[in-house]
Amino acid sequence: MAIIQSASRQARQREWAQQLRLRTRLETRYQRALAAEFRRIAAEASLGFEEGRRQGALLAIRGHEAQVRDLTLRQHRVVFATFGQRLEGSLKGFVVPNAKDAEGFFSAAVLRWLQEIAGFRIRRIADTTRSRIVDAILDGEEAGEGVAQIAKRIREATGGVIAATRSHIIARTETHAASTAADDEMIRALNLDEQLVREWVSAEDERTRQAHRAPTDGQIRAMDEPFDVDGVKMDRPGDPSAPARLVINCRCVLAYRGTDLD
Numbered sequence: 001m002a003i004i005q006s007a008s009r010q011a012r013q014r015e016w017a018q019q020l021r022l023r024t025r026l027e028t029r030y031q032r033a034l035a036a037e038f039r040r041i042a043a044e045a046s047l048g049f050e051e052g053r054r055q056g057a058l059l060a061i062r063g064h065e066a067q068v069r070d071l072t073l074r075q076h077r078v079v080f081a082t083f084g085q086r087l088e089g090s091l092k093g094f095v096v097p098n099a100k101d102a103e104g105f106f107s108a109a110v111l112r113w114l115q116e117i118a119g120f121r122i123r124r125i126a127d128t129t130r131s132r133i134v135d136a137i138l139d140g141e142e143a144g145e146g147v148a149q150i151a152k153r154i155r156e157a158t159g160g161v162i163a164a165t166r167s168h169i170i171a172r173t174e175t176h177a178a179s180t181a182a183d184d185e186m187i188r189a190l191n192l193d194e195q196l197v198r199e200w201v202s203a204e205d206e207r208t209r210q211a212h213r214a215p216t217d218g219q220i221r222a223m224d225e226p227f228d229v230d231g232v233k234m235d236r237p238g239d240p241s242a243p244a245r246l247v248i249n250c251r252c253v254l255a256y257r258g259t260d261l262d
Contacts, residue, residue: 003090003196003256012255016201019253023175026082030075031171035163037067038129042159045133046151053147054137057154061133065126072125075171076118076178080110083182087256088190094258097191105189113181117240125170132157173248177238180254184223184236187256193223199255200227200237211245212252 004011041064048060084106096102136157140150156162187196202208202217211230219227226233234242237252 003087003094003258012199012201013204015255016203016251016253019179020203020251022082022086023079023172023179026075026079026179027171027175030071030175031167033071034068034167034170037064037071038163038167039159041129041133042155042157042163045158046154049137049151049154050147054134057133057137058130061130064129065123068125069119069122072122072174073114073118075174076114077110079175079178080113080182080185083179084186087183087186091190091192094192094195102186102189102191106186109185109189110182113178113185117177117181121174121240128166129158132162169249173238173250176250177240177247180236180238183254183256187223195259196256197222197259198236199257200229201253201255203251208251209246212250217252 004015041061044060045057048056048058050056052059088102133154136153137150140153145153184198187193198221200212200216200219200221202212204213204217208217216227216229221227226235228234229242229246232242232246234246236254237250238247240247
């Protein structure tokens with residue numbers, strides 16, 4: 001289900017749980033692949049520093065952005081397809097005026113997302129890795145450490161626990177952003193804007209950040225109307241244009257329902 005048939009709290013939370021399970025399944029493979037890439041870069045940059053100092057470390061990570069790009073674009077495509085198909089399959093009872101052309105419109109929306117949003121986020125991931133390596137080298141040099149000690153700093157700054165933590169946060173945030181965007185874009189592709197409204201649904205547990213509790217939770221908006229989240233206008237949960245404090249590790253979802261549903 002993606003379009004709920006009732007305005008009850010139970011229906012909202014059931015939709016939240018279903019989306020969470022689906023996103024978690026999609027996150028897992030991407031998270032593991034990212035963690036492996038971060039560990040690879042940690043090892044190669046560390047070895048590069050031992051053999052060629054700072055230049056050697058930076059040369060060792062030249063292919064990092066390309067690898068992150070491949071992993072991330074693949075993930076966004078899979079998420080868009082999965083959530084778009086899920087929503088399209090829940091339209092029983094709705095008149096779909098643009099069913100014939102929906103696939104083309106949705107494909108165009110996916111391409112725009114990959115070019116305009118995912119590309120920027122990929123560069124940011126790669127830039128963060130590079131910055132962590134450079135900072136590790138500078139800190140080690142300032143402390144008067146030798147080559148072996150600085151190489152260890154590089155591994156600790158980019159591999160191990162850091163690789164696991166970063167990959168988990170990135171996988172959750174990227175998957176979440178793509179999933180809510182996919183739902184909105186499928187609604188637009190099907191030309192159902194006038195028949196549906198969107199509701200912000202929070203997890204409603206102790207882990208939910210204060211900004212995503214009431215009055216954010218339960219806000220209902222038209223397709224072209226932003227949500228008001230702690231004073232910030234957001235198109236949806238996971239909105240890439242929103243501050244990091246409102247999107248990183250977010251578990252909120254969009255629930256859609258007919259405009260005539262009380």
